[in-house]
Amino acid sequence: MKSSKKVSHDITFGAAVNISTYVSDYGEKRVNIELREDDEFGVSNTYDIWLPLDVGRGLVESVANDIIKHDEKMAERAAEEAAEAEEAAAELDD
Secondary structure: OOOOOOOOOOOOOOOOOEEEEEEEOOOOOEEEEEEEEEOOOOOEEEEEEEEEHHHHHHHHHHHHHHHHHHHHHHHHHHHHHHHHHHHHHHHHHO
């Protein structure tokens, strides 16, 4: 028999989320990421995430690369849409 357990937490923040970070050099080198947001009932929800420093570095690199790729894709899409709109406008002029 094979058995496994999975724990999953899906947390969605809005634009009002407050983010703070801290790198600890005392004892085990860790990075702390704190996410805090007030919900619609005025309750402040805070999530503290502590990661080994090397994992934090990997997280930052991964997030930065994903955002860069996303921005490039959106710029390509906007350029394609602008070219299509220009082409459609040129056809109307003919």
